[in-house]
Amino acid sequence: MTSTQSPDTTTRYPEAAIEADPTVPAIHIWRDFAATPAQLFRAHTDRELFAQWVGPVGVGADITHWDAREGGSWRYTAHGEHDREGFETSFHGCFHTVREDRIVQTFTWDGMPDGVALETMTFEDLGDGRTRLHAVSLCDSFEDRDAWLSSGMEVGVNDGYAAIDRLLAEGAL
């Protein structure tokens, strides 16, 4: 499966499939839903519906600003728990394209206010009552993309680079 073309429609994604793009700093995700494109679109644009699934189960997210129109913007705070300590983390962005088959928005984690990803979500009608979501998050740089992928890991991106540095130093590479 290459990233430049939509995956073969005979492939099914009952569970999320992921690919870190090798050519540009992007993360792709595919997932099929038992719903129409219109329903999937509503679940992404209706403030109440979106709040029900975006945040951790039983906690959800506080949507502090929501204007799901082209040129509009959004902001929400999610609550998490780490080592039994509660913490809050927030995100914001702008809606660039809001169409029933396509949403394009910017995405910033407030912990890294200068970082911004461009997110494109397409809703493809599979014709059998199901709809395929394809989400692409294009980051500023490969480093940022890798940091995203490794975020919250005990062994993060810096340890990854360190492991490779060590191998280099040992003359293994």
Add this chain to the structure above:
Amino acid sequence: MTDQLSRVFAALADPTRRDMVARLAEADHTVGDLAEPYDVSLQAVSKHLKVLEDAGLVTRTREAQRRPVHLEAEVFDLMTKWIERYRRQAEERFSRLDAVLARMQDDENPTDRPSAQEGTAS
């Protein structure tokens, strides 16, 4: 160095190289061993190996005559762990979305059934 992880992702983007890595995860192999199942020239296999080496995924013993290829599991595991964890988090979110979509459909097509099942994806 900053681009090293991207090289890992790029190295793993090719199905032949992914297959090589899977075989190396079981045991070290010589280049000849590695090349055998593939319908490509030894030269092409060497090229694939060079990509895997540049990404830090495999190393080749300098001393031994046969110079077997060895998978650097540390680097490989890290990548796969990150990606899988990210995927799992997305899947958790999408499972919640499944439930929301199921509720939406119930609201749109009310039936005579009591809605005790509400909130569970069918």
